Amino acid sequence: MATLVEPRLPRGMRDMLPQKMLQRRYVIGVVERVFERFGFEPLQTPVLELQQTLLGKYGPDAEKLIYDARHREGKEDLALRYDLSVPLSRVVAMNPELVKPFKRYQIAPVWRAERPQKGRYREFYQCDADIVGTSSMLADAEIVAMIFTILSELGFREFVTKLNNRKVLTALGEYSGVAPALLPNLYRAIDKLEKIGQDGVREEMQRAEISAETIAKIFELIALPVDDLNAWREKFRVYPRGVEGINELEQLTAFARDMGVQAERLQIDLTMVRGLEYYTGPIFETVVTEPKIGSLTGGGRYDGLIGLFSKNSLPATGTSFGIERIIDVMDELNMYPPDLGKTVVDVFVSVFDAERRAASLAVAMELRAANINTEVWYDLDALGKQLKYASARGIPLVIIVGPDEAAANIVTLRDLSTGEQQQIARGELVERIREKLEHA
RNA sequence: GUGGCUGUGGUGGAAGGGUACCACGUCUCACUGUGGAUGAGAAGGUUGAGGGUUCGAGACCCUUCAGCCACCCCA
Incomplete structure (x- = not known):
């Protein structure tokens, strides 16, 4: 018999549950859109870098906080990245053909073995935007x-x-x-x-x-x-x-x-x-x-960092957003837009009974095909239980396909926030739900 | 890395050293074509972990881990 392992997180690290992810996604989305509006393009780099890439760049105090990430039997000396600027410099040095000025953004986790505190974690996301290849103060501005x-x-x-x-x-x-x-x-x-x-x-x-x-x-x-x-x-x-x-x-x-x-x-x-x-x-x-x-x-x-990786040094400037701190503050002050829902699911399709299950599944698949986020119920349970679930999940709309609806070739659409219910012809299903979602 | 505070079922709290309680949540049932209500019931902790003192510890001591606060540093 296997012994239970106590589920624990490493120090200073955390899970982001779905509810939290919706908020993070909102914040990151805003940041990303503005980055792109200013002409920055996305870049992704490995979370691991060679130690030699990272060492000697941040100063002795910071360097102590770099995570060692060597493979047990590996031959490369690897480390978890400490920030996103040094990897960027490495990328620019390795890809001299990149058109300058090179503007990129990167939103990704970095690791620092600091003592954690609120708003300070050992794994945290940085949102960086940098401009490489110009010394103009206009770039900084x-x-x-x-x-x-x-x-x-x-x-x-x-x-x-x-x-x-x-x-x-x-x-x-x-x-x-x-x-x-x-x-x-x-x-x-x-x-x-x-x-x-x-x-x-x-x-x-x-x-x-x-x-x-x-x-x-x-x-x-x-x-x-x-x-x-x-x-x-x-x-x-x-x-x-x-x-x-x-x-x-x-x-x-x-x-x-x-x-x-x-x-x-x-x-x-x-x-x-x-x-x-x-x-x-x-x-x-x-x-x-x-x-x-x-x-x-x-x-x-x-201006000197890229020169550490290449004979052709290039000037660079940029910033990093403390997105974790931003999210913490926004949580505390409830700064999220009111329409930021509790779930990504728009519609819950209930299953009335075994005879009607196929009809419900057809409805669900039709909605999904129309790009509407939809869930179905898996068991044959009372409607009340299914509604309770949808309500607890914060799903705004519920569809009911019972014998009456099947006979009339309609479905019932219930708005859980208002309690209002309406009958919708099967043919107008997608259209009517779209309307409903837009007004919400 | 240094110092301080804290650590009880999923969450929040309670238990003057004598063998863990409350609320919320969760699950089940009832209400059976409709939710967030109500009623009944259930599961879930050996009190972060390890050691010690004691006849006996959640409560005292030590170690350790984690969170929080300050410093350091930083996002």
Whole structure:
């Protein structure tokens, strides 16, 4: 006798039951449609990559979270993908014939062995859209405009995209004279400004052994008004990368405005840092402020990444939507459209008795042939039981084919939401049900 | 990865150390050509797992796993 195995899920992973899948499909559908409206095309890549493809791309902290995926007896060193940008870069490097600029989107699971929490899972979907092969700030701006379109269409009202530039951060380090080895610490500290305030950041820097003099210089910079880009340019006069970064930001926001993005939705934040090591230019992060739920997207320009896979380096920029967080929030606030049903099934065809079963099956198959999602009942049970089932499933329409109907060559159509019933001639079956579904 | 909190049948909750209870849900039956109602009944847990203390543990201790929160990091 086999011993029972306790059914359990691996840490940080979850099943998506049908009800949940309907919601996910809705969100993903919105995102997909907008991606395509902006000219992005789908791409799929294997969930496994060679370890060498992934290693050395994300920085040491992130790298620890990569799942090893070697086959017991296999010879290849494999890993579960950690994000979608690195696989994209690999694809672009392997397929030089792709017409540039290459715009693709990918909505697929990635794996990170982090400690799970609400809205943070070890297996989660990323929704990425990237543009490869242009250095134009218009590409970055288009990404930002697209983020806004998607969030608006999902029903979010208040959000703001924070913009910064890696070049500015680099210049900030140069200007203040931080030892290169301490740069990551510096960035980490700065990034917390909003959260822990100036004093907190100062303490953090002191702990990171950044000299008092350096700290003073950094605060001198941070204190500059963010909207006065000229002041920044002035400070960075002898640090051309910094000026370049500022210019890029200026251009990016100008382009975004040309695409109808409201000025107050863009916030240049020279203290915003994104962790991934491969970013080289503008970086962005969209924060939803009402309701206050924090960062829902993150992205930026990574002009060097493809060059790690190919002699022909190509500039690239893109964003990733935190779709899991979006779904969690939409669940909490019930932001799904009211017509998002409980089931995909439109019609339930009841079976009256053995004599009438063939008639019911014929009706069901006719509806299915007409592309109407239809279920039939399998056993010979009382009508009441069948209706109870349809009702519990949330199926909107029920068809009854009993002796009376068979004799008159009609069927009875019951609308479970209203309780209304009507007789329909067999010949008009599909047509009438279509009408009914459209009005629902 | 670090720290804290939590862990009881499918779900939500209850049980002052003495051998698990309630609600909802599920299933069956009745109401028998029509559901979400009602009535009757049933199944389902050894209290996340493992060990210990005790005459005796869901309750105390240890270990472990998981979830949640904070940190880290990030989507």
